[in-house]
Amino acid sequence: MDATPTATLPPAKGQPRAVTRPGDRIFFGLTRGSGILLLLVMAAIAAFLTFRTFSAVSQDHGNFLTTFEWNADATPPVFGIAVLAYGTIVSSIIAMVIAVPVAIGIALFISHYAPRRLAGALAYVVDLLAAVPSIVYGLWGALYLVPRMQGLTAWLNEYLGWTVVFKQSNPGTAARSLFTVGILLAIMILPIITNVSREVFRQVPKAHEEAALALGATRWEVVRTAVLPFARSGIISASMLGLGRALGETMAVATVLSSSPVLTAHILDPAGGTFAQNIASHFGEATNFGRDALIASGLVLFVITLLVNGAARLIIARRKEYSGANA
Amino acid sequence: MSAVTQDAPTSPQLHAVLTHRRLPRWAPFGIAVGAVALGAAIGLGAGLTSHVQWGLIALVLFVIGTYAITARVEGRRQARDRVATSLVWACFVVAVIPLYSLVETTIADGLKVLNTDFLTHSMGGIIPTEAGGGVYHAIIGTLEQVGLASVIAVPIGMLTAIYLVEYGRGKLAQVVTFFVDVMTGIPSIVSGLFILSFWIIILGFGYSGFAGSLALAILMVPVVVRSTEEMLKLVPNELRESALALGVPKWRTILRVVLPTSIGGILTGVMLAVARIAGETAPVLLLVFGNQLINNNPFSGAQSSLPFYVFEQYSLGNQYAYDRAWAAALVLIAFVMILNLVARGIARWKAPKTTGR
Amino acid sequence: MAKRIDVSGLTAYYGNHKAIDDISMTVEPRSVTAFIGPSGCGKSTFLRTLNRMHEVTPGGRVEGKVMLDDENLYGAGVDPVAVRRTVGMVFQRPNPFPTMSIYDNVAAGLRLNGTKKKRDLDAVVEKSLRGANLWNEVKDRLNKPGAGLSGGQQQRLCIARAIAVEPQVLLMDEPCSALDPISTLAIEDLIGELKEQFTIVIVTHNMQQAARVSDRTAFFNLAHVGESGRLIEIDDTERIFSNPSVQATEDYISGRFG
Numbered sequence: 046m047d048a049t050p051t052a053t054l055p056p057a058k059g060q061p062r063a064v065t066r067p068g069d070r071i072f073f074g075l076t077r078g079s080g081i082l083l084l085l086v087m088a089a090i091a092a093f094l095t096f097r098t099f100s101a102v103s104q105d106h107g108n109f110l111t112t113f114e115w116n117a118d119a120t121p122p123v124f125g126i127a128v129l130a131y132g133t134i135v136s137s138i139i140a141m142v143i144a145v146p147v148a149i150g151i152a153l154f155i156s157h158y159a160p161r162r163l164a165g166a167l168a169y170v171v172d173l174l175a176a177v178p179s180i181v182y183g184l185w186g187a188l189y190l191v192p193r194m195q196g197l198t199a200w201l202n203e204y205l206g207w208t209v210v211f212k213q214s215n216p217g218t219a220a221r222s223l224f225t226v227g228i229l230l231a232i233m234i235l236p237i238i239t240n241v242s243r244e245v246f247r248q249v250p251k252a253h254e255e256a257a258l259a260l261g262a263t264r265w266e267v268v269r270t271a272v273l274p275f276a277r278s279g280i281i282s283a284s285m286l287g288l289g290r291a292l293g294e295t296m297a298v299a300t301v302l303s304s305s306p307v308l309t310a311h312i313l314d315p316a317g318g319t320f321a322q323n324i325a326s327h328f329g330e331a332t333n334f335g336r337d338a339l340i341a342s343g344l345v346l347f348v349i350t351l352l353v354n355g356a357a358r359l360i361i362a363r364r365k366e367y368s369g370a371n372a
Numbered sequence: 373m374s375a376v377t378q379d380a381p382t383s384p385q386l387h388a389v390l391t392h393r394r395l396p397r398w399a400p401f402g403i404a405v406g407a408v409a410l411g412a413a414i415g416l417g418a419g420l421t422s423h424v425q426w427g428l429i430a431l432v433l434f435v436i437g438t439y440a441i442t443a444r445v446e447g448r449r450q451a452r453d454r455v456a457t458s459l460v461w462a463c464f465v466v467a468v469i470p471l472y473s474l475v476e477t478t479i480a481d482g483l484k485v486l487n488t489d490f491l492t493h494s495m496g497g498i499i500p501t502e503a504g505g506g507v508y509h510a511i512i513g514t515l516e517q518v519g520l521a522s523v524i525a526v527p528i529g530m531l532t533a534i535y536l537v538e539y540g541r542g543k544l545a546q547v548v549t550f551f552v553d554v555m556t557g558i559p560s561i562v563s564g565l566f567i568l569s570f571w572i573i574i575l576g577f578g579y580s581g582f583a584g585s586l587a588l589a590i591l592m593v594p595v596v597v598r599s600t601e602e603m604l605k606l607v608p609n610e611l612r613e614s615a616l617a618l619g620v621p622k623w624r625t626i627l628r629v630v631l632p633t634s635i636g637g638i639l640t641g642v643m644l645a646v647a648r649i650a651g652e653t654a655p656v657l658l659l660v661f662g663n664q665l666i667n668n669n670p671f672s673g674a675q676s677s678l679p680f681y682v683f684e685q686y687s688l689g690n691q692y693a694y695d696r697a698w699a700a701a702l703v704l705i706a707f708v709m710i711l712n713l714v715a716r717g718i719a720r721w722k723a724p725k726t727t728g729r
Numbered sequence: 730m731a732k733r734i735d736v737s738g739l740t741a742y743y744g745n746h747k748a749i750d751d752i753s754m755t756v757e758p759r760s761v762t763a764f765i766g767p768s769g770c771g772k773s774t775f776l777r778t779l780n781r782m783h784e785v786t787p788g789g790r791v792e793g794k795v796m797l798d799d800e801n802l803y804g805a806g807v808d809p810v811a812v813r814r815t816v817g818m819v820f821q822r823p824n825p826f827p828t829m830s831i832y833d834n835v836a837a838g839l840r841l842n843g844t845k846k847k848r849d850l851d852a853v854v855e856k857s858l859r860g861a862n863l864w865n866e867v868k869d870r871l872n873k874p875g876a877g878l879s880g881g882q883q884q885r886l887c888i889a890r891a892i893a894v895e896p897q898v899l900l901m902d903e904p905c906s907a908l909d910p911i912s913t914l915a916i917e918d919l920i921g922e923l924k925e926q927f928t929i930v931i932v933t934h935n936m937q938q939a940a941r942v943s944d945r946t947a948f949f950n951l952a953h954v955g956e957s958g959r960l961i962e963i964d965d966t967e968r969i970f971s972n973p974s975v976q977a978t979e980d981y982i983s984g985r986f987g
């Protein structure tokens with residue numbers, strides 16, 4: 046068998062059958078084993094969470110989907126995810142509405158508007174900011190941002206209160222609301238969305254920009270006709286990545302939000318909750334059953350983030366085909 | 373030459389096309405100053421207390437002013453271009469303010485109690501509502517948990533990446549790739565819940581640093597796989613083939629040729645992954661439980677960690693605890709930033725040799 | 730509507746590097762002028778100074794005058810955006826906007842200028858596509874993406890896009906170098922038709938092409954690699970290819986160097 050390696054090895058990439066030496070077999074086994082281990086872990090996560098979820102939800106005396114309160118440790122246990130789902134989605138929407146346009150703006154600033162030196166430094170800083178731990182954002186949000194939101198919320202309540210959305214039930218309460226959470230989440234996901242978008246803008250072929258310029262386009266028109274259409278799917282997937290983070294964020298919400306089992310359209314009221322925040326704040330005093338209930342809510346969060354991330358991957362994959370066809 | 377005589381009369385028209393009145397170079401600056409002054413005046417006049425509102429009013433005035441003035445002098449297309457430019461600049465400024473404030477507050481408030489005592493003492497014997505205490509136990513906890521998580525995650529991640537790049541062609545590789553993507557999106561609290569239900573509830577182990585490490589490892593593996601994969605793909609095939617052609621077995625080729633070539637990039641990815649999990653709070657909250665005292669053994673008993681310490685001190689809700697929280701946050705940021713800078717350093721140091729750029 | 734271009738003392742830089750040095754020439758209206766010369770001699774750079782595209786490159790700057798009739802393109806108060814609308818350009822590689830349909834590609838320039846009415850757009854799109862000899866090939870699929878056309882069709886689409894805004898001058902930067910011989914022939918025929926309406930300047934590596942399509946030919950050269958490109962001579966194409974006045978031109982054309 047010693048003669049075979051020369052014949053089989055060059056195309057051996059991806060041909061495990063050709064592996065005959067013990068060293069090769071062991072190494073191949075190791076690498077494949079860790080791949081399989083990953084699959085097992087994922088399967089275990091899904092299985093355990095689902096199993097725990099069923100045992101918890103089957104004993105729920107409320108409706109898991111529509112009940113507002115979270116009293117999993119009471120007898121009988123009554124808990125539901127209505128408020129949590131609402132809060133998670135609303136705070137993430139607020140974050141996206143603020144963060145996406147601003148992030149696109151900063152990414153354009155770095156790629157097309159800023160003087161070159163400043164652009165380089167800025168890109169570096171944004172990279173570093175993406176690494177700031179979320180608990181630091183949470184601390185800053187609770188101790189610095191919340192007191193400074195007071196004036197803005199009072200103003201919004203006074204002038205835009207008629208929209209219901211910006212109405213405060215008790216004017217003057219601390220701004221520990223879904224609105225503030227949304228703004229904090231926006232600041233947190235800004236660096237990641239900016240990073241990915243900037244990368245996409247950089248990949249826009251120079252030829253397309255020059256084509257627009259040669260037609261007599263102003264800088265903004267170049268961006269609008271050549272850059273943004275090319276980068277659209279990239280921006281969408283960047284936003285989805287940011288959304289995934291916002292949905293699953295725990296600490297920044299747990300520190301800022303004053304939670305309560307209330308589902309209200311007044312986003313300036315200190316009320317509501319999110320999946321992750323609810324788990325963090327109820328976990329301490331939860332009994333075994335209470336933990337199962339929290340695991341059930343975690344599973345819902347898991348599924349939602351899976352869907353969002355899956356959508357992002359799909360868009361990225363589609364874009365690859367698109368640019369391949371143009372190359 | 374008849375063309376020239378024909379064209380001559382149209383020249384004034386050409387002049388009108390090519391040139392038009394333009395605003396002086398200082399115009400955007402002038403409009404900005406005017407907008408800020410007017411915004412402040414309106415803010416003062418209406419008695420608005422929040423400077424954020426002053427800023428917002430000034431911003432709106434700036435955009436409207438730019439459009440109106442440019443549209444009058446230069447025309448609507450130029451006006452739109454200038455508004456876009458000013459909005460892009462505004463985005464930059466709007467984003468810089470909170471991010472700058474975040475860094476500034478953390479440093480300013482963190483330095484209040486940050487000293488050698490703070491770094492070398494635990495919270496043992498400290499009354500939470502009084503000054504004193506430190507983060508030593510939390511630093512120990514973070515180092516041990518992150519270290520253990522890396523010990524678990526880095527080999528698994530690297531081996532999986534090697535499998536995907538060097539061997540993977542079939543169904544299994546596709547499935548693994550897909551689930552690595554899925555794992556990338558797992559919220560940290562969900563990985564904590566999984567270890568909780570598996571390790572603590574079902575297997576009956578107690579809270580420990582190791583339990584936290586397991587959850588952190590789940591978060592770390594996909595990052596390591598992704599970055600290692602990218603780096604391995606950069607290694608040119610000729611290199612592999614030339615080693616194989618010398619009669620070197622495939623596994624030694626991978627270990628001796630492929631990995632050393634891409635080790636810089638792989639290390640960079642690992643450091644960035646370490647930096648990411650070092651800041652995770654949620655799994656620690658669920659699995660490590662927190663501790664005021666030094667516990668050097670990550671395998672038994674509750675521990676603390678830097679991010680957990682920040683959260684814990686914040687929850688105490690008094691000024692001394694807040695000071696400790698800021699100081700710990702500063703230590704945490706410094707730790708993460710050092711990891712990032714080291715990662716970049718490795719990338720830069722190794723880059724010319726690995727990619728030939 | 731075509732204009733005469735009168736360049737005097739034009740020097741262009743990339744940062745500190747002087748790419749072309751002190752070029753003066755006149756380009757007659759309704760004619761085709763070809764720029765030939767070895768790679769790196771600055772002919773493309775010079776072409777890009779004629780519609781102020783050169784300054785788009787980071788570090789690019791220009792000294793000297795480019796007169797379009799009696800208007801200096803580099804004069805005070807001249808808007809480079811307006812210059813590029815008056816002096817259109819076609820690039821080396823066909824570059825239709827990949828996210829736009831054929832129709833939208835041709836209409837892009839007009840839309841930028843504020844033409845919104847469907848009927849006006851329809852008319853100009855048809856006229857431009859006819860002008861670019863592309864109408865019959867694409868009239869049934871105007872709403873299909875422009876990137877789906879063949880290379881030669883894409884380049885004619887780019888020409889249609891450029892002439893749709895009715896420029897005075899059309900600059901072409903090696904428009905056929907990425908195309909096969911049949912597409913090249915189609916573009917060359919088109920150039921012959923377009924010169925009825927436009928002043929055309931074309932950069933080409935292909936000397937037969939210069940001989941076929943142009944009325945006047947300018948030969949560029951550089952003394953050594955890394956030095957600035959210069960205009961060696963400009964004359965009627967027939968003269969340049971039969972009896973050039975400079976020895977270097979003859980050497981280049983007869984294939985003795987370059």
